[in-house]
Amino acid sequence: MKGLERLRYAIASFIKGGGKYEDAVNNFIRDLQKALITADVNVRVVIDLTKKIKEKALESEPPPGVLRREWFVKIVYDSLVELFGGESPEIYPTKLPWTIMLVGVQGTGKTTTAGKLANFYKKRGYRVGLVTTDTYRPAAYDQLKQISEQIGVPFYGEKGGKDPVKIAKRGIEFLKNRGVNVIIVDTAGRHGYGDEEYLLKEMEDLAKALKPDEVMLVIDAYLGQKAYDLAKKFHEKAPIGSITITKLDGTAKGGGAISAVSATGARIKFIGDGEKIDDIEPFNPRKFVSRVLGLGDLETLLEKFKALEESENLEKRWEKALLTGRLTLRDLYAQIKSLKKLGPLRKVLQMIPGLSLMPIDESKLQVSEDKMDKWLHIMDSMTYSELDNPHIIDRSRIRRIARGSGTSPEEVKELLNYYENTKRMLKTMKRKKSLLKRLGAGGVFS
Ligand SMILES: Nc1nc2c(ncn2[C@@H]2O[C@H](COP(=O)(O)OP(=O)(O)OP(=O)(O)O)[C@@H](O)[C@H]2O)c(=O)[nH]1
Numbered sequence: 001m002k003g004l005e006r007l008r009y010a011i012a013s014f015i016k017g018g019g020k021y022e023d024a025v026n027n028f029i030r031d032l033q034k035a036l037i038t039a040d041v042n043v044r045v046v047i048d049l050t051k052k053i054k055e056k057a058l059e060s061e062p063p064p065g066v067l068r069r070e071w072f073v074k075i076v077y078d079s080l081v082e083l084f085g086g087e088s089p090e091i092y093p094t095k096l097p098w099t100i101m102l103v104g105v106q107g108t109g110k111t112t113t114a115g116k117l118a119n120f121y122k123k124r125g126y127r128v129g130l131v132t133t134d135t136y137r138p139a140a141y142d143q144l145k146q147i148s149e150q151i152g153v154p155f156y157g158e159k160g161g162k163d164p165v166k167i168a169k170r171g172i173e174f175l176k177n178r179g180v181n182v183i184i185v186d187t188a189g190r191h192g193y194g195d196e197e198y199l200l201k202e203m204e205d206l207a208k209a210l211k212p213d214e215v216m217l218v219i220d221a222y223l224g225q226k227a228y229d230l231a232k233k234f235h236e237k238a239p240i241g242s243i244t245i246t247k248l249d250g251t252a253k254g255g256g257a258i259s260a261v262s263a264t265g266a267r268i269k270f271i272g273d274g275e276k277i278d279d280i281e282p283f284n285p286r287k288f289v290s291r292v293l294g295l296g297d298l299e300t301l302l303e304k305f306k307a308l309e310e311s312e313n314l315e316k317r318w319e320k321a322l323l324t325g326r327l328t329l330r331d332l333y334a335q336i337k338s339l340k341k342l343g344p345l346r347k348v349l350q351m352i353p354g355l356s357l358m359p360i361d362e363s364k365l366q367v368s369e370d371k372m373d374k375w376l377h378i379m380d381s382m383t384y385s386e387l388d389n390p391h392i393i394d395r396s397r398i399r400r401i402a403r404g405s406g407t408s409p410e411e412v413k414e415l416l417n418y419y420e421n422t423k424r425m426l427k428t429m430k431r432k433k434s435l436l437k438r439l440g441a442g443g444v445f446s
């Protein structure tokens, strides 16, 4: 990503570099500001953002088990994801047939994007068709027709036609009759920037006449932060409309355009980064930021944070069980499930605050890990009332559960014993509240 590539080096040297943490933060912040401003992100936005990052980095403490520098990278990552739009929008039609109408200023890449989208959806199993309504530029008809032939989708246009609305209506009808379920309507480019009112008025009239399911505004990345006004007005007029940003390959201002559009509350659906038919992808702020920051190291790091969050949830659940003194098999089930997801148990346990200090009996852990699947199967064969009130599980129920789960009554009993032990331990701990912190997995696995 042009303009932002220096961030990759900045992050790398931040993580590897020695020296004082405060100095490293300040150096990185300076690099970040330079990169964002080069990418044409609004200066005030840059200052606010970096101020917040710095405060958070210097004033808050990382969670236990996380290095300060890793914590800082995570703060930067989250802030940038936010800057570039947060969550990604749904890219698939919510009903069929689906009509998308592309609008935008002259030369932004509407026709090219129409072809790219047709190809994108076709590859994903949709039956796509293209319609041109551009009666303004004589070559427009041939341009889209050629693209349609290249990707092998049906096309409708009227060479020498006059009325875009009528052409579009006939085109949509024509394609629907041929079984097309995603119809992409290309329109003529509107006049230049700075006259958004006019552009949007024309777009509105066309949309009223055609009633497409989606109006997609195509914005050229060269516009940089100036994309803000256009996107804002568009978003106000068509709040459920979508936005595609093109030509990200050609300019360093892409970061500015993306952040400006996100700042309006509109979501960017696709980005285009080349002239070829495949040069389009759904826009995902997380992926985008990971790429800009140089994915490799980051991924491992983010996984670590995810595991940490999950282990925090885990701890909360146990704390609740401790406070209420109640533990059901359902709780146990949830515990085992989330532990399984977290991966190698020993690693996870080390991440749970306080626990890394406790001696862990490796052989017992091994046993537990091997048994997890079996125990989950056993609990899957129980009824809800059994899960909630394990004391009702008598000998005949044990036999039934064993049969249902393909295990033996002894194994079911073992799980029940384990449950009883855990519960007893929980009760003891409830009495010794000072041990609360240690509870986490301690109750279960040691
Ligand atoms: N580098 C690059 N060029 C692009 C991209 N998208 C479109 N273009 C080029 O931009 C030029 C204009 O593209 P069109 O698709 O014809 O633009 P348009 O919005 O349909 O233009 P009008 O219909 O005249 O308003 C062409 O030369 C395209 O190849 C992109 O993502 N990257």
Ligand SMILES: [Mg+2]
Residues within 6 Å of the ligand: 110, 111, 112, 134, 140, 186, 187, 188, 189
């Ligand atoms: Mg065009």
